[in-house]
Amino acid sequence: MGHFCGRPASRRALREAARESAVLRRGSPRRAGLNARRPRRQDAGVGTRDRPTERGVRPGAPPQCEDTMTETIPFRLNGRAVRIETDGERKLLWVLRGDLGLTGTKYGCGEAQCGSCTVVVDGEAVRACRTPVKDARGKDVVTIEGLERGGKLHPLQEAFVEHGGMQCGFCTPGMLMSAYALLLRTPKPTRTQIVAALDDNLCRCANYKRILEAVASAAAAR
Ligand code: FES
Numbered sequence: 001m002g003h004f005c006g007r008p009a010s011r012r013a014l015r016e017a018a019r020e021s022a023v024l025r026r027g028s029p030r031r032a033g034l035n036a037r038r039p040r041r042q043d044a045g046v047g048t049r050d051r052p053t054e055r056g057v058r059p060g061a062p063p064q065c066e067d068t069m070t071e072t073i074p075f076r077l078n079g080r081a082v083r084i085e086t087d088g089e090r091k092l093l094w095v096l097r098g099d100l101g102l103t104g105t106k107y108g109c110g111e112a113q114c115g116s117c118t119v120v121v122d123g124e125a126v127r128a129c130r131t132p133v134k135d136a137r138g139k140d141v142v143t144i145e146g147l148e149r150g151g152k153l154h155p156l157q158e159a160f161v162e163h164g165g166m167q168c169g170f171c172t173p174g175m176l177m178s179a180y181a182l183l184l185r186t187p188k189p190t191r192t193q194i195v196a197a198l199d200d201n202l203c204r205c206a207n208y209k210r211i212l213e214a215v216a217s218a219a220a221a222r
């Protein structure tokens with residue numbers, strides 16, 4: 001039987017894939033070997049959904065070979081301790097979206113070029129589509145779902161709403177996370193610094209002017 005990566009799938013990989021799909025049909029993260037709870041509604045950020053139904057692979061997505069070693073990877077996710085058992089080479093994006101149900105982080109190019117998958121790891125904006133999940137071991141990961149606190153949007157999210165910083169909204173989580181990382185290290189950035197921080201985040205709606213205004217506004221209000 002063929003496999004996505006062109007190599008024959010092992011019996012073990014096929015058994016694991018069948019077991020995973022059965023677990024996902026039942027919709028229980030715990031049965032998938034996770035101790036993370038399913039995210040609650042109030043964890044969702046702007047334009048996000050919290051249903052853990054996505055498998056993490058869609059047509060055109062980079063192949064995910066499953067013929068690999070499983071390891072335990074603990075880290076903090078949006079302020080909570082999580083521990084997952086998976087192949088450490090899997091990309092953080094697919095673990096967040098497929099295993100942990102945090103679908104606010106978006107898949108765009110899969111090649112670290114568009115920024116739609118940006119999350120913040122130990123204060124730095126990283127591309128989750130190219131980051132092996134093992135690199136998050138012991139670290140503090142913040143996703144778009146982690147910006148909201150107690151039902152209140154983060155000031156950056158408020159500013160995006162106020163300034164019309166999103167049109168289709170697909171780039172918005174990545175833009176917000178890049179801006180969030182910028183404000184962590186530079187609370188009062190200049191316009192040049194804002195442009196530099198968001199330079200690698202692409203918006204197909206070309207909404208850049210209002211995005212920059214929103215970030216500048218949030219920074220000025222601090
Ligand atoms: S999906 Fe990661 S940079 Fe485009």
Ligand code: FES
Pocket residue numbers: 165166167168169170171172202203204205206207
């Ligand atoms: S708002 Fe549509 S891609 Fe940026």
